[in-house]
Amino acid sequence: xxxxxxxxxxxxxxxxxxxxxxxxxxxxxxxxxxxxxxxxxxxxxxxxxxxxxxxxxxxxxxxxxxxxxxxxxxxxxxxxxxxxxxxxxxxxxxxxxxxxxxxxxxxxxxxxxxxxxxxxxxxxxxxxxxxxxxxxxxxxxxxxxxxxxxxxxxxxxxxxxxxxxxxxxxxxxxxxxxxxxxxxxxxxxxxxxxxxxxxxxxxxxxxxxxxxxxxxxxxxxxxxxxxxxxxxxxxxxxxxxxxxxxxxxxxxxxxxxxxxxxxxxxxxxxxxxxxxxxxxxxxxxxxxxxxxxxxxxxxxxxxxxxxxxxxxxxxxxxxxxxxxxxxxxxxxxxxxxxxxxxxxxxxxxxxxxxxxxxxxxxxxxxxxxxxxxxxxxxxxxxxxxxxxxxxxxxxxxxxxxxxxxxxxxxxxxxxxxxxxxxxxxxxxxxxxxxxxxxxxxxxxxxxxxxxxxxxxxxxxxxxxxxxxxxxxxxxxxxxxxxxxxxxxxxxxxxxxxxxxxx
Ligand code: NAD
Numbered sequence: 001x002x003x004x005x006x007x008x009x010x011x012x013x014x015x016x017x018x019x020x021x022x023x024x025x026x027x028x029x030x031x032x033x034x035x036x037x038x039x040x041x042x043x044x045x046x047x048x049x050x051x052x053x054x055x056x057x058x059x060x061x062x063x064x065x066x067x068x069x070x071x072x073x074x075x076x077x078x079x080x081x082x083x084x085x086x087x088x089x090x091x092x093x094x095x096x097x098x099x100x101x102x103x104x105x106x107x108x109x110x111x112x113x114x115x116x117x118x119x120x121x122x123x124x125x126x127x128x129x130x131x132x133x134x135x136x137x138x139x140x141x142x143x144x145x146x147x148x149x150x151x152x153x154x155x156x157x158x159x160x161x162x163x164x165x166x167x168x169x170x171x172x173x174x175x176x177x178x179x180x181x182x183x184x185x186x187x188x189x190x191x192x193x194x195x196x197x198x199x200x201x202x203x204x205x206x207x208x209x210x211x212x213x214x215x216x217x218x219x220x221x222x223x224x225x226x227x228x229x230x231x232x233x234x235x236x237x238x239x240x241x242x243x244x245x246x247x248x249x250x251x252x253x254x255x256x257x258x259x260x261x262x263x264x265x266x267x268x269x270x271x272x273x274x275x276x277x278x279x280x281x282x283x284x285x286x287x288x289x290x291x292x293x294x295x296x297x298x299x300x301x302x303x304x305x306x307x308x309x310x311x312x313x314x315x316x317x318x319x320x321x322x323x324x325x326x327x328x329x330x331x332x333x334x335x336x337x338x339x340x341x342x343x344x345x346x347x348x349x350x351x352x353x354x355x356x357x358x359x360x361x362x363x364x365x366x367x368x369x370x371x372x373x374x375x376x377x378x379x380x381x382x383x384x385x386x387x388x389x390x391x392x393x394x395x396x397x398x399x400x401x402x403x404x405x406x407x408x409x410x411x412x413x414x415x416x417x418x419x420x421x422x423x424x425x426x427x428x429x430x431x432x433x434x435x436x437x438x439x440x441x442x443x444x445x446x447x448x449x450x451x452x453x454x455x456x457x458x459x460x461x462x463x464x465x466x467x468x469x470x471x472x473x474x475x476x477x478x479x480x481x482x483x484x485x486x487x488x489x490x491x492x493x494x495x496x497x498x499x500x501x502x
Pocket of ligand 1: 167172190191193222223228231244248266267268298299396398424464468
């Protein structure tokens with residue numbers, strides 16, 4: 001059997017239970033159907049039905065929030081070393097079920113096996129990293145002033161809501177849920193309606209690993225009802241959200257009445273800037289990887305190439321040749337580099353940008369068309385000859401779609417790079433150290449990689465500026481979000497107190 005046939009057979013055994021029972025919510029340790037009935041989820045590979053999914057109402061969200069509130073005092077009070085043990089058990093169980101998770105994720109989202117097979121292991125690493133931080137999460141500082149000693153300590157903020165998108169749902173969910181649990185918060189998770197499978201698996205893993213009932217609750221459903229209800233719920237103290245910038249703005253409004261703390265990881269139109277003095281072969285590899293891996297459905301994708309005029313022609317020719325050779329195919333085939341886009345709605349959006357690019361006068365050098373007749377496959381697309389004001393240079397396409405703009409010198413490159421609404425990540429290719437230091441200092445982005453593609457180091461801060469986000473997570477930044485800092489001031493002597501009315 002080919003590896004594709006083997007994986008399809010394995011997938012079938014994993015999907016059988018979803019086909020039979022659908023995807024239920026998990027509230028207070030129990031499987032419960034949504035009160036709003038159900039909706040169907042389909043695979044982007046061939047649009048076939050995967051299963052039905054609980055459609056949650058505000059009432060279901062209320063039940064989940066109450067469960068999270070009820071479980072909070074004991075979970076928050078648990079010794080961090082105990083929480084650490086439970087989170088490591090969750091990581092162990094993720095590793096044990098990594099293949100099942102990867103198979104389901106590929107089928108549910110269209111992401112290629114070559115990337116998803118590692119994503120589950122990265123998710124386990126997220127749990128391990130934050131598990132190890134749990135015992136020290138409450139630690140603070142001692143700050144002395146004349147006659148006074150201040151002691152700071154952190155406390156988990158309370159039950160929190162986690163709302164996730166569909167692009168790499170399992171990994172992203174753990175990126176939020178693991179630090180929340182390590183901090184001592186309880187969680188209500190609302191996964192994206194387009195990709196519900198692996199969120200269900202995660203909630204089962206947590207239950208089986210001994211996470212107490214109510215500490216992690218799963219509510220499936222749509223953004224406008226279940227998502228909205230979660231952001232408006234008075235018992236939910238904070239919302240960690242990953243998704244589109246316009247949804248982030250809606251959530252900020254929805255959470256205003258309950259003064260919700262929010263952390264937003266939003267969209268991007270990230271530049272990769274290639275200077276003539278760079279190692280152009282490595283830059284080429286990184287440019288291609290950072291826009292065509294994960295189907296281009298990646299918040300940190302380098303969707304805008306800024307290449308110096310002096311090397312642009314040669315760079316574009318090599319780029320075009322490589323992009324045309326990228327293997328589009330079944331996500332479970334080991335050879336596949338680009339799989340189908342998540343859904344017809346998203347496919348239509350990405351394809352609309354092909355028409356927009358052409359009508360704006362940019363040159364479509366590769367792709368720009370559907371691949372095959374079944375599923376939501378798009379040929380990897382490359383536009384050159386773009387200018388900064390074009391919509392294909394300004395708006396997030398979120399697909400295997402690269403827009404290239406040329407520049408003359410450093411000043412112009414910086415001007416173009418910063419001339420967008422977004423500011424998530426930036427990639428800089430140069431061997432000139434002074435240029436790299438100056439340019440990265442002025443580039444408007446939350447995360448910058450110099451002479452590298454996106455290589456994540458968990459203790460570093462992750463997040464964007466401008467329309468790309470609010471707040472940071474990663475390392476201790478995650479605990480700052482999920483915890484409140486309290487300061488207690490002790491008088492060290494009998495200082496003079498003003499005697500009013502004496
Ligand atoms: P989306 O904003 O449409 O949906 C994300 C989640 O929000 C879903 O679970 C959805 O149901 C929910 N939602 C929608 N409306 C809501 C509302 N009114 N109230 C509460 N919840 C609501 O995003 P998407 O299309 O699923 O994901 C793609 C987007 O995510 C892209 O813009 C991408 O850049 C972004 N993203 C950002 C990062 C990052 O780290 N910055 C990472 C991955 C994806």
